[in-house]
Amino acid sequence: MKVLHLDTNHPLLIEQFAELGFQNDEDYTSSKDDIEKKIHLYDGVIIRSRFTIDQQFLDKATNLKFIGRVGAGLENIDTRYAKQKDIFLASAPEGNRNAVGEHTLGMLLSLMNKMTKANREVKKGKWDREGNRGVELNGKTVGIIGYGNMGKAFAEKLSGFDVDIICYDIVGGVGDDNARQVGIMEFKQKSDVVSLHVPQTEKTIGMVNSGFINEFHKPFWFLNTARGKCVITHDLVNGLKSEKILGAGLDVLEYEKKSFENMFAQKPKAFKYLRKAKNVLLTPHVAGWTTESKEKLAQTIVDKIKAGFC
Numbered sequence: 001m002k003v004l005h006l007d008t009n010h011p012l013l014i015e016q017f018a019e020l021g022f023q024n025d026e027d028y029t030s031s032k033d034d035i036e037k038k039i040h041l042y043d044g045v046i047i048r049s050r051f052t053i054d055q056q057f058l059d060k061a062t063n064l065k066f067i068g069r070v071g072a073g074l075e076n077i078d079t080r081y082a083k084q085k086d087i088f089l090a091s092a093p094e095g096n097r098n099a100v101g102e103h104t105l106g107m108l109l110s111l112m113n114k115m116t117k118a119n120r121e122v123k124k125g126k127w128d129r130e131g132n133r134g135v136e137l138n139g140k141t142v143g144i145i146g147y148g149n150m151g152k153a154f155a156e157k158l159s160g161f162d163v164d165i166i167c168y169d170i171v172g173g174v175g176d177d178n179a180r181q182v183g184i185m186e187f188k189q190k191s192d193v194v195s196l197h198v199p200q201t202e203k204t205i206g207m208v209n210s211g212f213i214n215e216f217h218k219p220f221w222f223l224n225t226a227r228g229k230c231v232i233t234h235d236l237v238n239g240l241k242s243e244k245i246l247g248a249g250l251d252v253l254e255y256e257k258k259s260f261e262n263m264f265a266q267k268p269k270a271f272k273y274l275r276k277a278k279n280v281l282l283t284p285h286v287a288g289w290t291t292e293s294k295e296k297l298a299q300t301i302v303d304k305i306k307a308g309f310c
């Protein structure tokens, strides 16, 4: 049995696959075309979010029996077509849910307490206590959109705070002891904080737009650790300018990696605003990217493939 690794992961993944009797091949640089030329030789493929597994790829993967997605999001995989072809698919939200929960909470507390702004000022020699007066999370209503693995992980981290947690999800009956599921009207009426945890789908692309933002009854703090394309950056910036959005913590952006570098170089207006705004906190898609999650993600994939496939 041969498995092709298309992204680097914790070494335990390759070690444990070898112990299971797999031949491990690694290819982190070839083009998609070149990978497609040789994928018929493999029984399994291991990817992260970089590589796209679409219909064309799956048609060429004539011997493929499993896909290991070392991460949570399945946006880069045609899951329906893989299922049709009876290919076993393992993903690993269990591996990075805690990291995402902690990162999201960290961003929120940091924004509410103006920590990055204050840090920048103090290091420049400015001592401004009044300009850095914070706002407490205590007593606020935190709204979570998409109450799956990541949304629940964030709610768990919040459970020690005296906050009301509500969630909105397209699927009914997802509420639990930590968060009460509400309809979108109540969600927009009550939320002081809005945290996005939906996958990127046809329905969620651009879901955070001007109409959506303006329908909230109160100004709110906004967090996105889901996918950048779920937010229209230009509309988010308008929300920040009008102070409908009090601050934004963004781990994901509409443009990432190569296109992010282009955007950075060209400095389009909306992104320029995000870079300068003192109430905007940006991280480079690392919410689920911790030392611990690297290991847990790899272990989860080995365990699932062992249980479901070997």
Ligand SMILES: NC(=O)c1ccc[n+]([C@@H]2O[C@H](COP(=O)([O-])OP(=O)(O)OC[C@H]3O[C@@H](n4cnc5c(N)ncnc54)[C@H](O)[C@@H]3O)[C@@H](O)[C@H]2O)c1
Binding pocket: 072, 073, 074, 075, 093, 096, 100, 145, 146, 147, 148, 149, 150, 151, 168, 169, 170, 171, 174, 197, 198, 199, 200, 201, 203, 204, 225, 226, 227, 251, 252, 285, 286, 287, 288, 289
């Ligand atoms: N920044 C990071 O490092 C990082 C890490 C892990 C996951 N993610 C992102 O988070 C996403 C969610 O991960 P998850 O494991 O929680 O997924 P999940 O499938 O467990 O949960 C997603 C939830 O969103 C709901 N949903 C889908 N469409 C919706 C819509 N239009 N409106 C409201 N709710 C909707 C689903 O019903 C589900 O309950 C991933 O797809 C990925 O994009 C990012």
Ligand SMILES: O=C(O)[C@H](O)COP(=O)(O)O
Binding pocket: 047, 048, 049, 050, 070, 071, 072, 073, 074, 096, 288
């Ligand atoms: O979906 C995920 O698990 C995260 O977005 C991380 O994905 P990546 O590390 O594969 O880019």
